[in-house]
Amino acid sequence: MARFQIAPGPVPLHHQVYQDLRAALDDREWAAGDRLPTERELARRYGCSLITVRRALDELRREHRLTRTQGRGTFVSQPAIERDLLGSASFNEEMTAAGLEPETRTVTARKEPASERVAQALGLRLGAPTIYLERLRIASSEPLLLEQAHLPGVRLRGLLEHDLEANSLYEILASRYGAQVVRTRETIEPVLLPPREGRLLGHVQSRLALLLVGVAFTASDEPIEYSETFVRSDRTKFRIDTTPVRDGSSLHQLQFTDAASGRS
Numbered sequence: 001m002a003r004f005q006i007a008p009g010p011v012p013l014h015h016q017v018y019q020d021l022r023a024a025l026d027d028r029e030w031a032a033g034d035r036l037p038t039e040r041e042l043a044r045r046y047g048c049s050l051i052t053v054r055r056a057l058d059e060l061r062r063e064h065r066l067t068r069t070q071g072r073g074t075f076v077s078q079p080a081i082e083r084d085l086l087g088s089a090s091f092n093e094e095m096t097a098a099g100l101e102p103e104t105r106t107v108t109a110r111k112e113p114a115s116e117r118v119a120q121a122l123g124l125r126l127g128a129p130t131i132y133l134e135r136l137r138i139a140s141s142e143p144l145l146l147e148q149a150h151l152p153g154v155r156l157r158g159l160l161e162h163d164l165e166a167n168s169l170y171e172i173l174a175s176r177y178g179a180q181v182v183r184t185r186e187t188i189e190p191v192l193l194p195p196r197e198g199r200l201l202g203h204v205q206s207r208l209a210l211l212l213v214g215v216a217f218t219a220s221d222e223p224i225e226y227s228e229t230f231v232r233s234d235r236t237k238f239r240i241d242t243t244p245v246r247d248g249s250s251l252h253q254l255q256f257t258d259a260a261s262g263r264s
Contacts, residue, residue: 006047014055017046021056025065025076036066036074064234078142078235090168091137091145100139104165107146107200108134111153111160118150121215121226129153131160133169136200143201144235149227155179156224170216173225179218181225186214190233197230208233 006013021042030036037045042053057074060066068074096102113127124130131151136143149169151159155177162172174180193207201209209230216225 013048014052015059017042017048017052018056018059020046021060022065025060030076032076032078034076035072036076038073090170101141103138103141105136105138106133106165107136108132109160109164114150118226122150122152122223124152131156133164135164142235143232145229145231146197146200147227147229149225151225179222179224181216182219184214184216186212188212191230193230201230201232210236 006016024030036042036057039050039053039057042057043050046053057066057068061068061074064077066074067077091102110132112130112132114122114124114130116126118124118130119126119128122130130153133147133149133151135147135149137145137147156173156179159172159177162176164172170181189211191209191211193201193209197209198207210233212227212229212231214225214227214229215223216227218224
């Protein structure tokens, strides 16, 4: 690596160190899982103070490029897994394509009455029977997302008797109940993980996550699933493929909403 030189000008020194470290990570000077040199070693490398090094490392941790483990040091984070936000591939298909081993682990599976929110989403009466499924979706032994789904209990009587870890839920809905999911409507927002969900995801250092709230519909436009899915933001990034249209904007089906006012 070329010797670092302080560039004169308005860019703060800690940001120059951050940029140089970021470039070193991009160039794979340290691979995922490697431990970085200590803060004192980095301070000698850059000819700067420990405070400057810490500020640079903090920026990289905020970007999820680094992870600090108490008593062990600072390590290069695993790269985020890219998923197609508008694609039709399943979680298992996407993880397999990324060279990872997908796994589903059922946390909770029970019958419960529909709350007002669930009843409205599924077009049911308040208190109607529903099936509640909470499942961890795992990639190569690492939890990535936690799904909390409600499905109509009368329409899907006997669903809990199926193996929902070894088989695809949507394939069971299609083959056993004639309820093929053909479209979903989802919203996405950044959230702080509740403590329980954070523990299940093994994501306790940074509680930042994405919350996907969605309704799945069948070919007859019947709402068949209402779900809230917590996605680890440090291990997942979403890709959106768009098509330019004549006015230079992009053609897609995303709608942006002012979270404070609820206005689109």
